[in-house]
Amino acid sequence: MRVLTPSGLDHALALLAEFESSLTPLAGGTDLLVSWPHQNSDEVGFLDLSPLRAEHSAPRLEQDALVLSMLTTYWDVIASEEVRTEFPLLLAAALKVGAVQIQSAGTWAGNIANGSPAADGVPVLMAYGAEVVLRSTRGEVRVPLDRYYLGYKQSVRALDQLIVEIRVPRRKREIEWFHKVGARFAQAISKLGVAVTRDETGHRVVVNSVAPTVVRCRALEDHLDQGGKIESVEQVRALLSFDIAPIDDIRSTSRYRESVLSRLLYFYLRKANLRKANG
Amino acid sequence: MSLDRVDGLDKLSGKSAFVDDLTVPGCLFGGTIRSPVARGRIRKIHFSTAVDWSDFVIVDHRDIPGSNEVALIESDQPALASTNVRHLHEPVLLLAHSKLHRLREGLRSIRVEIEAAPPLFDVEAQPTKEMLQHGSDNVFKRIDIRKGDPASVFAKASRVIEGTYRTGSQEHVYLETQGMIAHQEGETLVVRGSMQCPYYILDALTIAFDRPKERFRVIQCPLGGGFGGKEEYPSVVAIHAALLAEKAGRPVKIIYDRQEDMAVTTKRHPSRVRHRTAVDDDGIILAMEIDILFDGGAYVTLSPVVLSRGTLHATGPYRCDHVHVHGEAKLTNSPPYGAFRGFGAPQTLFAIERHMDVIARDLGLDPGELRRRNLLCQGDTLATGQKVQDGVDLTALLARGEELAGVSLATQEYAAFNRSHPYLRRGVGRATFYHGAGFTGSGETHLASEVWVEGLADGRVRLLTAQTDMGQGTMTILAQIAGETLSVDPRSIEVVTPDTSLVPNSGPTVASRTAMVVGKLIEDGCRELQRILDSGSGPPSGKDFQNALELHHRENPGDLLRVSRSYQTPPGQNWDEVSYQGDAYACYSWAAHLAHVEVDLRTFQVRVTDYVALQEVGRVLNEVLARGQIQGGVAQGLGWTLLEEVILENGAMKNHQMMNYIIPGSGDLSPIRVFFEEIPSPSGPGGAKGIGELPLDGPAPAIINAVCHALSASIREIPLTPEVLMEFLGGKE
Numbered sequence A: 001m002r003v004l005t006p007s008g009l010d011h012a013l014a015l016l017a018e019f020e021s022s023l024t025p026l027a028g029g030t031d032l033l034v035s036w037p038h039q040n041s042d043e044v045g046f047l048d049l050s051p052l053r054a055e056h057s058a059p060r061l062e063q064d065a066l067v068l069s070m071l072t073t074y075w076d077v078i079a080s081e082e083v084r085t086e087f088p089l090l091l092a093a094a095l096k097v098g099a100v101q102i103q104s105a106g107t108w109a110g111n112i113a114n115g116s117p118a119a120d121g122v123p124v125l126m127a128y129g130a131e132v133v134l135r136s137t138r139g140e141v142r143v144p145l146d147r148y149y150l151g152y153k154q155s156v157r158a159l160d161q162l163i164v165e166i167r168v169p170r171r172k173r174e175i176e177w178f179h180k181v182g183a184r185f186a187q188a189i190s191k192l193g194v195a196v197t198r199d200e201t202g203h204r205v206v207v208n209s210v211a212p213t214v215v216r217c218r219a220l221e222d223h224l225d226q227g228g229k230i231e232s233v234e235q236v237r238a239l240l241s242f243d244i245a246p247i248d249d250i251r252s253t254s255r256y257r258e259s260v261l262s263r264l265l266y267f268y269l270r271k272a273n274l275r276k277a278n279g
Numbered sequence B: 001m002s003l004d005r006v007d008g009l010d011k012l013s014g015k016s017a018f019v020d021d022l023t024v025p026g027c028l029f030g031g032t033i034r035s036p037v038a039r040g041r042i043r044k045i046h047f048s049t050a051v052d053w054s055d056f057v058i059v060d061h062r063d064i065p066g067s068n069e070v071a072l073i074e075s076d077q078p079a080l081a082s083t084n085v086r087h088l089h090e091p092v093l094l095l096a097h098s099k100l101h102r103l104r105e106g107l108r109s110i111r112v113e114i115e116a117a118p119p120l121f122d123v124e125a126q127p128t129k130e131m132l133q134h135g136s137d138n139v140f141k142r143i144d145i146r147k148g149d150p151a152s153v154f155a156k157a158s159r160v161i162e163g164t165y166r167t168g169s170q171e172h173v174y175l176e177t178q179g180m181i182a183h184q185e186g187e188t189l190v191v192r193g194s195m196q197c198p199y200y201i202l203d204a205l206t207i208a209f210d211r212p213k214e215r216f217r218v219i220q221c222p223l224g225g226g227f228g229g230k231e232e233y234p235s236v237v238a239i240h241a242a243l244l245a246e247k248a249g250r251p252v253k254i255i256y257d258r259q260e261d262m263a264v265t266t267k268r269h270p271s272r273v274r275h276r277t278a279v280d281d282d283g284i285i286l287a288m289e290i291d292i293l294f295d296g297g298a299y300v301t302l303s304p305v306v307l308s309r310g311t312l313h314a315t316g317p318y319r320c321d322h323v324h325v326h327g328e329a330k331l332t333n334s335p336p337y338g339a340f341r342g343f344g345a346p347q348t349l350f351a352i353e354r355h356m357d358v359i360a361r362d363l364g365l366d367p368g369e370l371r372r373r374n375l376l377c378q379g380d381t382l383a384t385g386q387k388v389q390d391g392v393d394l395t396a397l398l399a400r401g402e403e404l405a406g407v408s409l410a411t412q413e414y415a416a417f418n419r420s421h422p423y424l425r426r427g428v429g430r431a432t433f434y435h436g437a438g439f440t441g442s443g444e445t446h447l448a449s450e451v452w453v454e455g456l457a458d459g460r461v462r463l464l465t466a467q468t469d470m471g472q473g474t475m476t477i478l479a480q481i482a483g484e485t486l487s488v489d490p491r492s493i494e495v496v497t498p499d500t501s502l503v504p505n506s507g508p509t510v511a512s513r514t515a516m517v518v519g520k521l522i523e524d525g526c527r528e529l530q531r532i533l534d535s536g537s538g539p540p541s542g543k544d545f546q547n548a549l550e551l552h553h554r555e556n557p558g559d560l561l562r563v564s565r566s567y568q569t570p571p572g573q574n575w576d577e578v579s580y581q582g583d584a585y586a587c588y589s590w591a592a593h594l595a596h597v598e599v600d601l602r603t604f605q606v607r608v609t610d611y612v613a614l615q616e617v618g619r620v621l622n623e624v625l626a627r628g629q630i631q632g633g634v635a636q637g638l639g640w641t642l643l644e645e646v647i648l649e650n651g652a653m654k655n656h657q658m659m660n661y662i663i664p665g666s667g668d669l670s671p672i673r674v675f676f677e678e679i680p681s682p683s684g685p686g687g688a689k690g691i692g693e694l695p696l697d698g699p700a701p702a703i704i705n706a707v708c709h710a711l712s713a714s715i716r717e718i719p720l721t722p723e724v725l726m727e728f729l730g731g732k733e
């Protein structure tokens, strides 16, 4: 086993450029180390990002965006009054990730980079229209989070790139909602989760655990953007079917995921509609 | 009184050394190579040529000096498979190495080649000839309890209500996984580790090594939970560690990690229970026919006695003159199912308590009222003919439970709420039940438990038993019983950690028997000590006792003042093992549990919102520990009911990680409000009866009855995961 300890971000990027495929970035390690005793080989290499924590963990509010840094943890968000208040869904999701040990070690960037379809940090970021900032010795690119994933555990990130920032635009939102369904109240991987927002750019409905990646439900979004009514669970289910493809796995069934997602959205959107009608 | 846990500070401060905390110089790490299939013949074992095997210690069945078995009720389970395997993960070969990562490499680099045979996973299916693997019918044990003449009652009955109920398996999830260290000390093989029953291990070692007991010493380390999972399984780990240590000539430590532990060790028996009940128009039960089937897994292990307790609790606490209970435990090619808190009773009590609500619904009666019309009264007899005469008033117990839970008001409020809410439904449910304390039937007589009470020269008292403290507070309770009997400070009582070279065999720490059966022997032993020290002015207690003890030692220097006490069958207690007639247990604890639930029809999740656990337990010895037992048991029962699903693949647990096997966290629990009633029993110290397993019996029926109330449904299976509930409701609403 090899663990490399960079002295700064540039050094980290240089090491990644040099060793590329044999080096895995290690942030909080809460995904990477889970199956440690059961790995197939002892020949592994890590780029330990923790020495960069002092400089790259505090979230900051810029003029037009909230910037989560490379090593911003869930706890950093929970602890920040400003972020909490302006981005309540980030708080809601952070509080639903693991328990305090994981919240204080796990990072938002790690959640994105790990690429699990069940990631809880990703739906709320995507619903807020976040952008991922990727950097390597070759330069820097910004990718909207909803175009970051290419397939199950596949993304646009090249092996020499690090996620150095996540930029969340500051917009006025009319509705925002997050709901996670896990097998228990806390400390559970999502069976399904959903985040909904509406701002000047329109509706965003983002779901996890019902497709190979976290996805936007575009058909439902379009329906809502066009002022369409929400009339029945069946109607929501039909609209969702364009964008989701849930499967049976060890944690739940495709029927459950599809059905419960439709129901949650139906009851929520109907209430939100009513509020709009009355307000 | 509530004496603080005598081991509390050590546990809290991390001073207690669990087996994996022990460092033994020169110790090797041991691991297990297991069968990759559920059934077949071993063809060959392939060792990868990429690995240098010269510094590994390798053990297989040929290294077993005695009989290749994990001795328990029967001898069918091999310690290491020799020719055939009967379940996935069955141990085949053992490895040890001084480096943990080399051990892991070794474990990855051996392949067991097996000629697969068709496995049997469905215990309800009639086995074909090629599926027969035990006797002529795969039945490990068959039990019938008969009372009166049910057939003739059914023949005339106007109303017969039937129901079939199923319960799933359950994993113990003790915090500390299985682990043992073995090493040679002169002529003696010393085994220490995580265990509930040191003497079971001693017996198993003597048979596997074919050596007298004196050649072994079994020592219990502080235990991080057991729940029955450390009753029989540790014998397997102990034999393995001892075989490796003997071959290596060095100490060997085997510690299962969580995934291995969950995948390979015992779990609660899955069950199917069928009820046929004849009732009259007033809901009086006229006859019961109960058919029980337990999945025993691949070897007999403890299934016969688990089944026994299951059948003996199957009728619930109801009066009925005509009963036939038939029980079977049968083989499948799953890893053996085993002891788990409640020991078969939670399964059959779920069935009867659900069935009572089904009957009530059929008759249009309130389920509380139906119970009141049928609950046992003093002088009534159980199915075995045992007379209820311990003074409990079950009708009053249920009434008090219903009042504490606010049942009548809630019922009205919920009806209105359920009509108006778009997706939430609320309900309340109850269960009335009992749990026999101590070993079943003549078990205690056969065990003939022995304890020693020693009076020391410095005026203190020492207790020697084989009872293990697995977190439930054994050491505290025994010290407290002795302290109270002698009127001395319980903190001055020394409770010796079980070590078979030092303590007598007072039986296993199971079956809710420790405080009651062993505690009673301790109480008797202390009284005997007082009698010995009585100088004519009556048995001394308190300061007088200590003075008398010191005086005795001054007058008899070097004397070992030791009182031995052995279990005596109480006069008048009779049990017939063949006909299953008589006094099945020395006494019973009684309970009424009530649950309030809220069902979310968006997600089909069930949330328990309030829980009342009311029980009559003879006497509460230590209020804090007793409440802890009840609350922990209710939480564990809630998990079994709603969350914990053992998903099987090739007969063994597939979701063998805590990530995917969901036990409740604090956020999943409602308040658990605990209430006791006390009618002293002659069976236990100061009147105490067993309480360890009782609380596991109530949650499943109380919660599911509440869900059925909320949804006007009739659910007959647990675990009731949201997925199951959704399918049950057919996606309606």
Ligand SMILES: Cc1cc2nc3c(=O)[nH]c(=O)nc-3n(C[C@H](O)[C@H](O)[C@H](O)COP(=O)(O)OP(=O)(O)OC[C@H]3O[C@@H](n4cnc5c(N)ncnc54)[C@H](O)[C@@H]3O)c2cc1C
Binding pocket: A024, A025, A026, A027, A028, A029, A030, A031, A032, A033, A034, A070, A096, A097, A098, A099, A102, A105, A106, A107, A108, A109, A110, A111, A112, A113, A114, A118, A119, A120, A121, A161, A162, A163, A164, A187, A188, A189, A190
């Ligand atoms: C007990 C437990 C509970 C959990 N509960 C939840 C939960 O409820 N919800 C949830 O979504 N997740 C949960 N997780 C998973 C995990 O905690 C999160 O996904 C977390 O956000 C991962 O962050 P990390 O910093 O620990 O990532 P790491 O484990 O360090 O890395 C994860 C992956 O991301 C890569 N990576 C990390 N940082 C970067 C970067 N800056 N640039 C490029 N690649 C990078 C790594 O190479 C690796 O492939 C849980 C994990 C555990 C152990």
